[in-house]
Amino acid sequence: MGDHAPILQADSVSLRFGGIRALTEVSFAVRQGEVFSVIGPNGAGKTSMLNIVSGRYRPTEGRILFDGGEITRMRPNRRAAIGIGRTFQNLALFGHMSVLDNIMVGRHHLLRSGFLSGMAWWIGGAQREELAHRREVEEIIDFLGIQHIRKAQAGTLSYGLRKQVELARAVALRPKLLLLDEPMAGMNLEEKEEMARTILDLNEEWGMTIMMIEHDMDVVMDISHRVMVLDFGRKLTEGRPEEVLVHPEVRRAYLGEDDAAPAETVPA
Numbered sequence: 001m002g003d004h005a006p007i008l009q010a011d012s013v014s015l016r017f018g019g020i021r022a023l024t025e026v027s028f029a030v031r032q033g034e035v036f037s038v039i040g041p042n043g044a045g046k047t048s049m050l051n052i053v054s055g056r057y058r059p060t061e062g063r064i065l066f067d068g069g070e071i072t073r074m075r076p077n078r079r080a081a082i083g084i085g086r087t088f089q090n091l092a093l094f095g096h097m098s099v100l101d102n103i104m105v106g107r108h109h110l111l112r113s114g115f116l117s118g119m120a121w122w123i124g125g126a127q128r129e130e131l132a133h134r135r136e137v138e139e140i141i142d143f144l145g146i147q148h149i150r151k152a153q154a155g156t157l158s159y160g161l162r163k164q165v166e167l168a169r170a171v172a173l174r175p176k177l178l179l180l181d182e183p184m185a186g187m188n189l190e191e192k193e194e195m196a197r198t199i200l201d202l203n204e205e206w207g208m209t210i211m212m213i214e215h216d217m218d219v220v221m222d223i224s225h226r227v228m229v230l231d232f233g234r235k236l237t238e239g240r241p242e243e244v245l246v247h248p249e250v251r252r253a254y255l256g257e258d259d260a261a262p263a264e265t266v267p268a
């Protein structure tokens with residue numbers, strides 16, 4: 001898992017919104033096959049970093065490399081086509097449509113990024129391609145263990161299941177790198193465990209590399225190979241979960257501890 005070459009690299013990335021410095025010279029590398037989490041207090045720049053990787057934002061300075069090539073200025077749908085997948089909080093599920101159709105629509109929406117490829121889809125082999133899509137989507141539904149809801153209307157599902165369907169839609173493109181923005185937000189314990197299991201399965205069984213922002217520290221420490229900590233737009237540290245947890249500045253900045261000494265040395 002974490003021993004492979006980097007699939008994603010950020011090279012001294014800065015991002016400014018007018019006078020606000022959202023990110024300042026942040027560099028990191030996500031290795032092929034790992035679960036890489038980004039943590040930090042509110043406003044630390046986590047979502048900005050993820051948006052820079054997905055292409056929604058362009059850095060003010062610095063470079064992003066993916067799979068050996070520079071993608072700093074590449075459009076988001078092109079990034080999706082070369083293997084950067086993400087869940088779309090703003091692309092709601094179609095409530096009246098089945099789970100299966102929702103995932104199919106996501107696949108078409110993301111694959112038909114340009115006019116020409118769209119035309120090709122309509123003119124040539126549309127049916128053949130439709131069948132291939134359907135097979136692929138069925139496989140993903142099986143893998144995620146959501147067969148029992150494949151015909152259900154998305155609007156009738158619980159919050160946790162809707163999140164699973166949103167994940168299925170992102171996974172339907174078989175991304176090399178999957179970006180997850182707070183996948184456990186708003187979930188109860190059972191739903192969190194289910195989601196954590198799914199993320200691990202995608203990573204371990206499909207070898208999918210995952211970059212994730214998550215506030216739930218238990219989940220982060222449980223399923224991440226490495227963790228990067230941002231604070232005020234700067235990288236504070238990076239390492240294995242157990243290394244990050246004992247870092248004095250992390251304890252101070254993120255866990256809100258005044259005393260930076262390790263917990264076991266603090267008098268009860």
Ligand SMILES: Nc1ncnc2c1ncn2[C@@H]1O[C@H](COP(=O)(O)OP(=O)(O)OP(=O)(O)O)[C@@H](O)[C@H]1O
Nearest residue numbers: 017020021022040041042043044045046047048049
């Ligand atoms: N589109 C934007 N326009 C202006 N400022 C922005 C924009 N997006 C983010 N910022 C600012 O950049 C800084 C970093 O925000 P960001 O959302 O990346 O942090 P975050 O770590 O994801 O926080 P949270 O945990 O609250 O989601 C903040 O000061 C935020 O107000």
